[in-house]
Amino acid sequence: MEVWTGGEQLPLRGAGPQKVLAALLLSAGQVVPLSRLVDAVWPQDPPPTAEKRVRNLVSDLRRLLAEDVSSELVAAGAGYRLEVGEDALDSAVFDRRVRRARQLAADQEPGEAVAEFRAALGLWRGPALAGLDCPALEPQVTSWEERRTAALEEDIELELGLGRHHSVISELTEQVAAHPLRERLAGQLMLALHRAGRRAEALQVFHDIRGTLAEELGLDPGDQLQQLHQQILASDPDLEAPPPARAKRVQQLPRDVPDFTGRATELSRLVSALPDEGETGTAVVIRSIDGMAGIGKTALAVHTAHQLVDRYPDAQLFIDLKAHTADDEPTTVAAALDALLRALGVPGERIPDDPDQRAGLWRDELAGLKAVIVLDNAASAEQVRPLLPGSPKTLVLITSRRQLTDLEAAFTLSLEVLPPADAAALFTRIAGDARAASEPEAVHEVVRLCGLLPLAVRIAAARLRTRPTWTLAHLAERLGDQRRRLGELSTGDRSVAVAFALSYRHLAPAQQRLFRLLSVHPSTDFDAGVAAKIADIPLQEAEQILENLLDMHLLQQRAVDRYRFHDLLRTYAAHLTREEDSEADRSEALRRVLNHYLASARNVYRLERSGCTLADALAATDSEGLAFADLAEGHTWVLDELDGIVGIIRKVAADPRLPIAVAADLLVALDPVGDLAFLWPRLNGPAAEVADAARARGELPAEARARYMLGGGLWQVDRFDDGEAQIHRGIQVAHEGGETAILDRLLNVSALLAHARGHDEEALGIFQESLAASESSGNWSAHLEVLNNIGSLYRTGIERPEEALPWYERALALVDRVGGQPYAWQALTINCGRVKLALGRPDEAIEDFRTVLSASRALAFPFQEAAALQELMNAAWRLGRLQEALDHGEASVAIWRQLGQETRQAQVQTSQEAIRAELEGPRPAPKVRLP
Numbered sequence: 012m013e014v015w016t017g018g019e020q021l022p023l024r025g026a027g028p029q030k031v032l033a034a035l036l037l038s039a040g041q042v043v044p045l046s047r048l049v050d051a052v053w054p055q056d057p058p059p060t061a062e063k064r065v066r067n068l069v070s071d072l073r074r075l076l077a078e079d080v081s082s083e084l085v086a087a088g089a090g091y092r093l094e095v096g097e098d099a100l101d102s103a104v105f106d107r108r109v110r111r112a113r114q115l116a117a118d119q120e121p122g123e124a125v126a127e128f129r130a131a132l133g134l135w136r137g138p139a140l141a142g143l144d145c146p147a148l149e150p151q152v153t154s155w156e157e158r159r160t161a162a163l164e165e166d167i168e169l170e171l172g173l174g175r176h177h178s179v180i181s182e183l184t185e186q187v188a189a190h191p192l193r194e195r196l197a198g199q200l201m202l203a204l205h206r207a208g209r210r211a212e213a214l215q216v217f218h219d220i221r222g223t224l225a226e227e228l229g230l231d232p233g234d235q236l237q238q239l240h241q242q243i244l245a246s247d248p249d250l251e252a253p254p255p256a257r258a259k260r261v262q263q264l265p266r267d268v269p270d271f272t273g274r275a276t277e278l279s280r281l282v283s284a285l286p287d288e289g290e291t292g293t294a295v296v297i298r299s300i301d302g303m304a305g306i307g308k309t310a311l312a313v314h315t316a317h318q319l320v321d322r323y324p325d326a327q328l329f330i331d332l333k334a335h336t337a338d339d340e341p342t343t344v345a346a347a348l349d350a351l352l353r354a355l356g357v358p359g360e361r362i363p364d365d366p367d368q369r370a371g372l373w374r375d376e377l378a379g380l381k382a383v384i385v386l387d388n389a390a391s392a393e394q395v396r397p398l399l400p401g402s403p404k405t406l407v408l409i410t411s412r413r414q415l416t417d418l419e420a421a422f423t424l425s426l427e428v429l430p431p432a433d434a435a436a437l438f439t440r441i442a443g444d445a446r447a448a449s450e451p452e453a454v455h456e457v458v459r460l461c462g463l464l465p466l467a468v469r470i471a472a473a474r475l476r477t478r479p480t481w482t483l484a485h486l487a488e489r490l491g492d493q494r495r496r497l498g499e500l501s502t503g504d505r506s507v508a509v510a511f512a513l514s515y516r517h518l519a520p521a522q523q524r525l526f527r528l529l530s531v532h533p534s535t536d537f538d539a540g541v542a543a544k545i546a547d548i549p550l551q552e553a554e555q556i557l558e559n560l561l562d563m564h565l566l567q568q569r570a571v572d573r574y575r576f577h578d579l580l581r582t583y584a585a586h587l588t589r590e591e592d593s594e595a596d597r598s599e600a601l602r603r604v605l606n607h608y609l610a611s612a613r614n615v616y617r618l619e620r621s622g623c624t625l626a627d628a629l630a631a632t633d634s635e636g637l638a639f640a641d642l643a644e645g646h647t648w649v650l651d652e653l654d655g656i657v658g659i660i661r662k663v664a665a666d667p668r669l670p671i672a673v674a675a676d677l678l679v680a681l682d683p684v685g686d687l688a689f690l691w692p693r694l695n696g697p698a699a700e701v702a703d704a705a706r707a708r709g710e711l712p713a714e715a716r717a718r719y720m721l722g723g724g725l726w727q728v729d730r731f732d733d734g735e736a737q738i739h740r741g742i743q744v745a746h747e748g749g750e751t752a753i754l755d756r757l758l759n760v761s762a763l764l765a766h767a768r769g770h771d772e773e774a775l776g777i778f779q780e781s782l783a784a785s786e787s788s789g790n791w792s793a794h795l796e797v798l799n800n801i802g803s804l805y806r807t808g809i810e811r812p813e814e815a816l817p818w819y820e821r822a823l824a825l826v827d828r829v830g831g832q833p834y835a836w837q838a839l840t841i842n843c844g845r846v847k848l849a850l851g852r853p854d855e856a857i858e859d860f861r862t863v864l865s866a867s868r869a870l871a872f873p874f875q876e877a878a879a880l881q882e883l884m885n886a887a888w889r890l891g892r893l894q895e896a897l898d899h900g901e902a903s904v905a906i907w908r909q910l911g912q913e914t915r916q917a918q919v920q921t922s923q924e925a926i927r928a929e930l931e932g933p934r935p936a937p938k939v940r941l942p
Contacts, residue, residue, distance in 0.1 A: 028068055032093075037102075037151045044090040054146045101134045102155065108134075109162050121169045122356075128166035130360040135159055160190065167199050174252040174379070176203040178363075178372040187216065191223045194236045201236075205243050206252045213243050261326040263354055264385065267317040268310045270440045273433030280424055281315050285322070285406065295400055299409045299418060302426035303564035303577060304335070304510035305466025308410040309387050311426065316383045316408060323406055326382035328354055334390035335412055335513035341390040344397045348373050351384075351398065370397045377402050384408070392418040412514055414562045425564075428463035428577070431455060437465065441472035446483065453483035460490040462578040467500045467507050474502050496582055511583045514565055521548070524592075525556050526565060529576070530584035531597050532604065533658025536575035540637060541655065544607040545600045573651065598668055603634070605663060605673050608656050610636025612680035615645035619683035621830025623792030628752035629676040642833060643871050649684045656681070657697050664700040671705045675713040678720045679753070687834060687872050689910040691724035698724060702737070711748025715741045719753050723760045726767065729914055735764045755784035755793045763800060771808035778804065792829045798822035799839055806842065812849040819843050837863045837875045841882060848886055857886045877906035881919055888922065893930045897923060 034048055048069075049061045058064070069091055085092055095103070112127035138156065163186065167179050183200040190196055197220045204213035217232070217240045224230045231237070242250050281298050298315075300308045316327060330350055332342045342350075348369040352362050355376050363369050377400040389395050389411040395418060399407060409415065414425065429437065435454050439447040447454050461467035475486050489499050500507040515523060525546045529537070532545060543553035557574050560566040566574045576584065588597060610632040617626050619642055639645035649656070656677065663674035678698055685691055702717035718741030725734030738761045745754050758781035765774035778801050785793040802818030805811050819842050826836050844859030860882045867875035880903035887896035900923045907916035 028071060033145065042087045042090045042092045046089075048090070105131045105134050105159075105162075109158070112162070113165070116165070116169060121173055125166055125169050125173065126358040126361055128162055128169070129358070132159070132163060132166065133360045160186070160193070160196075164195050164199065167196075171199060171202060171206075172253060175372070175375040176206040176252055177378075178368065178375045179203055180207060181368060181371075187220075191220065192227065194220065194233055198236050198239050201239055201243060202250065205250055210243060210246075214240070217243075261328065261355060261382075263329050264316050264327045265313055265329060267314055270437065271310060271314050272437040272440060273429050274307070274311055274314075277311060277424060277426065278315060278318070281311075281408075281422075282319065285319075286403075294403055296403070296406045297399065297409065297418070297422065298407070299411065299415050299423045300426060301411050301414050301423065301564065303464075303580065304412060304514050305464050305507055306426045306428065306564075307465040308412075308426060310465070312385050312387065312408040312410050316385050316406075319383055319406065323381045323383040323404075325380040326355065326377075326384075328382065329385040329387065330354075331387045332389045332394060334388045334394070335510075335517070336388065341394060344394060345369060347394075347398055352376065366397065373398070374401045377405055380404060382406070386410070389413075389415065391415070412564050414564075416562070429458075429465055429468070431458065431463060434458040434461070434463045434465075434468050438468050438472045441469060442475045446475065450483035453487050456487045457483060457490060460487060460496065461500070464507070464577070464579055466505065466510060467579060470500045470502050470505050470507065473505075474499070477502075493582055493585075497579070497586065500579070507579060508583060508586075511580060514563055515583075515587070518560075518563070518565075521546075521552075522556050522559055523587075525553070526560060527584050527588040527592055528597070528600050530581055530588050531600050532655060533662055534652070534655030536569065536573050537655055538572055538574070538651070540607065540611075541604055541652070542574070544603040544634065547600075547603060598666070601659060601662060601666075601669060604655075605659055605669070605677065606632040606634045607636060608652065608659060609673055609677045609680060610634040611652075612636075612649065612656070612677055614639060615642070615649055616680045616683055618642040618645050619687070619834050620792045620832055622828065622832075624788060624790045625679065625752055625756070625793070629680060630670070630673045632673075641870075643869075646684055646687060646871060649681065650688060653690070653693065657693060660697040661700055664697070664704040667704075667708065671701060671708055671710055672713040674701050675705060675716040675720075679716050682720065682723075683834060685720075685724065685727075687874055689727070689874055689912060691727040692911055695721060695724040695728070706744075711744045712750040712753075715745035715748060715750045715757070716753050717741075718744065719757050719760065722757070722764075726760060726764055731764055731767045735761070735768075738764060751784075751788060755781050755788065755790060755797070758784060759793065759797050759800065762797075762804075766804055766808050769808075771804060774804055774808065775801070791825055792832065792835075795822045795825040795829060795832070795835055798825070799835070799842060802842060802846075806846055806849070812846045816843065816846045816850075819846065833866065833870055834872060834875065837866055837872065837879075841875070841878055844882060844886075848882070848889065853886050853890055857883065860886060873906050873910060874912075877903050877910065877912070877915070880906070881915070884919065884922060884926075888926055893926050896926050897930070900926070 045062055045066075049057050053061055085094070108127050108131035112124045112131065115121075115124035115127060167183065170176075170179050180200070180203050183196060183203060186196050187193070187200050197216055201213040201216045204210070204216065217236070220236070221232050224232060232240075239250075281300075285296060300312055302308050313329070316323075316329075320327060328351060330342070330347055332347060333339050334341050345366045348366065349359075349362055352369065352373055353359065357372070357376060361372070363372065379402060381404045382400070382402075383406045384398075384400070386395055386398055386407060386409045389409050391411075391413065392415045395409055395415065409418070414423065416423070428434070435447075435458050438454055438458055457471055458468050461471050471486060471490065475481055475483065490496050497508040501509075515526065518526065525542060525548070528545045529542060532541060539550060539554045539557055542557055543550045546553065548556075557566065561568055561574065565580060567577060568574055609630065613626055613629055613632075614636050616623070618639060620626070637648060639648065660674045660677060663669040663671060678694065678701060681690065681694060685694055698717050698721035702714055702721055705711075705714035705717055718737045722734045722737035722741060725731075725737060738757055741757045742754070742761065744750070745757060758777055762774040762777035762781060765771075765777060778797055781797045782794060782801075785791070785797060798818050799822045802815040802822065804815075805818065806815035819839050823836070823839050823843070826832060826839070829835075840859050840863050844856040844863075847853075847859065848856035860879045863875055864879040864883065867873075867879060880899045884896045884899035884903060887893070887899060900919050904916055904919050904923075907913075907919065
């Protein structure tokens, strides 16, 4: 028992005052005789001064209650009367609400009646006068407990009639345990369990009460309870729960986006698996939409829900779970259930405090309803799971920046940016058709600079719409400045940067650091190895963080184990790293990646040019680099990382604080793959930048190596004069700087350029110098290459093929000595075949060409594959097999075109024209008669 006034609890010290006050309250408004008050305080043997002491207790109570304007304690006849206000006594409020509930039930308003019953029962916090031992008041206490239990039975009867059997089972179980002889409660529990599919438990309740009645009273259960027992045994359909009634349609969806654009495919995927109208599945339908900030998840979910209102007419609910909301914490499960239940019209008094009971009531309320529920901005599957209804007639649309992969039975749709055409259409709808039509190319440039992100496109279009003096070209120019782009994409309460920040703040510190530092990497994509080096963390930790960032849609994935930023997220991360990481930290991150690239590329170099001492002369690194199973794997790695490699080389060339010698050596390490995949058009620009930077810094060895790569690359793309100038400069600075490791390579390319200009005798002399240099340095791999080039000079330049073959054979003899270089072996084998074809031995030549074709395809060497196909064309043509020759030529042209080899492509096409001319005219005799 407690007394409160003015928001404060009044002290009732000792049992005497409490018993007197309890007796007065139980008969509030009536005179309580003094003798009864004495009996309440002293059940047996009251002291002689009992009446005087009771009067003193009454006086104390009168002073205690003096400040309570809602009550008055007065003397009346031979006793006392306590007058209390209408709402001052909880028992009076209880009685009034129970009467109201019974009237509502009689008026066929069961839902409202239940609300009143629950409000009345909610006033009870335990047994009446708990802890107060007062036999004189026991009959009144028992009467109140009976009134409470009767009200509860009436309420549960109504709730069972409303189909809420799940939500009452827990409470009924407690009440049956507290009242083991009360048959109505037992029957209600049996019915609730039966309707919940727990038939065996329902029968056990009957078994228990039957035993208790027999043991304690020698009675059998009443007829009504026994009949219910028989109905459960027979699975009587009359016991099935009635369908829940809904007084009114609940519509809580936000308004649909008036300029919603695109997403037709996504919308189709969301609705395609829904049950056909009139059909009912067996489980709730769950659709989870995830994606990066600003991608349009909420817009799509709300738009989808509006499209499906006719299929889910009973309720359309929306709740923001606030996983990423400024200045707010994620909504708790309890708070979300409270909001959703209230949205369905459940009074607060009926909503249990226990989250599990709330979830049960939520499922009961939705049972049988055709409802669509949007759970927006979810933090995790753990937050969402208790909010999922059990009804198969319900559709749940969930949006989250995380991939909710652990949410059972959910169809997941990960949103990508808009296609360019849809992004342009969205921009046009917001900015206005007239302005967009006047500058169509600028529209596409603006949406490109917005990264095709719907939020960014909306903001950019809104800014243009409110600035009539701006042109689209001016807007594009403003967005083109990467450092100010995020600032431009902000208007009113919408901001791309703020949206990103709400995702970033949920990351752990290690995740935030890697996210920031990844922006210093110059490529659009990267692997876990690069990420580990950037942050200087173990590979396994980097992989875990990358996957976490991927789940949060702060990174994207276009291929297995390859990660990338969205353009605007990259800009945001770059802004963060400038703000939070020192310049030294960013430079050190680049240095670690540079060393990783060099160490890994050196390993690829050694696989192709085993035995080449140049690999040992490259700069030492603090990284061992990646180990590759074979050359094909290494080749694939270089192609995957090429953007990053080229980008970091250029960064080093532009930043005097970074080691230019390492960048030059990284270029040299790419030399074999440059041949295999014909990368020279990509490498020539960075090589020129490194060469010039090394010269400016006075680092002659680095310049010599960069000039070698640049001169050789220019020769490969048929820029012979430019290539020769670079090689001559390279030879000069190699001598000046004492750079011997690259000298034989420079001389070799110099000879090739002399041959390209038709100076074959000069080329032969330079080749001899290169041979001597490679022999002197012990670089037998380079020696082998020069031998091959001398053979080719005799074959195509001096045109003495019979003298070429010994040079090729000398080179082939070195292949095993240098570790079996597959590319060099293929080149030599093709050259031997060419000589044999020229010497009238076509069958041997074709065997060589086919051997190389098979090997090049197995190792993914497209350059040698195209060369072998070209020579097979020439051999078939020589033998008069014209259609076969054309087929080989077509396959060769396709690869040369892909590699950007215009000269070789033109050579094949010229031969094809001649072959077609022969094919259309009289068939000529074979140029070489077979024996």
